[in-house]
Amino acid sequence: MAKDFNPKDGIILITATVHGRIIAKVRLVFDTGATYCMLPEWLVKSLGIVIDPNKSTQTITASKIETSPLVKIPRIEVLGHSVNNVTCMVRDLPRGASVDGLLGLSFLKYFKIGIDFSEAQVSHFN
Numbered sequence: 001m002a003k004d005f006n007p008k009d010g011i012i013l014i015t016a017t018v019h020g021r022i023i024a025k026v027r028l029v030f031d032t033g034a035t036y037c038m039l040p041e042w043l044v045k046s047l048g049i050v051i052d053p054n055k056s057t058q059t060i061t062a063s064k065i066e067t068s069p070l071v072k073i074p075r076i077e078v079l080g081h082s083v084n085n086v087t088c089m090v091r092d093l094p095r096g097a098s099v100d101g102l103l104g105l106s107f108l109k110y111f112k113i114g115i116d117f118s119e120a121q122v123s124h125f126n
Contacts, residue, residue: 005120012115012122014103019075020047026100030122034104036089037076043100044071044090051090059089066091076107079122083110 005012012030017023024043036057044051051069058067069090076086087106093099115122 005122011099013099014078014122016103017077018043018047018073019077020049020073022046022048027098028101028103029099030108031102031104032108034102036070036087036102036106037073037104038068038089038091038102039073040092040100041090042092044073044088047073049073057089078103078107081111083107 014028014030016026016028018026018039024046026039026043028037041051049071051071053069055070056067057070058065060066071088071090073086073088075082075084088101089104091101093101113122
């Protein structure tokens with residue numbers, strides 16, 4: 001299964017389904033540079049996942065070091081493929097962001113993935 005994208009947009013958007021107490025569809029940026037997937041706090045809490053402030057990670061931004069909680073999402077599905085117990089960083093994106101979070105290596109590392117910019121497709125997702 002392939003996912004079309006517009007190479008002129010500068011980002012690749014993926015629709016993912018996250019499972020917990022509820023099942024939700026989210027829009028994530030496909031980000032091979034992100035160690036973890038990232039989801040907003042409101043969604044993590046809606047999934048019924050307890051956020052433990054003692055389980056966290058630090059990230060370096062252009063202007064500071066930020067600490068964010070880490071949680072395990074029971075299941076994430078993308079393009080017909082799923083991973084259980086995915087480690088995700090909990091961080092809210094700025095108000096007005098057109099996406100819910102990031103699809104990072106904590107999910108992507110389980111798959112062989114091809115990105116074809118000439119055909120504008122993410123493919124070979126297996």
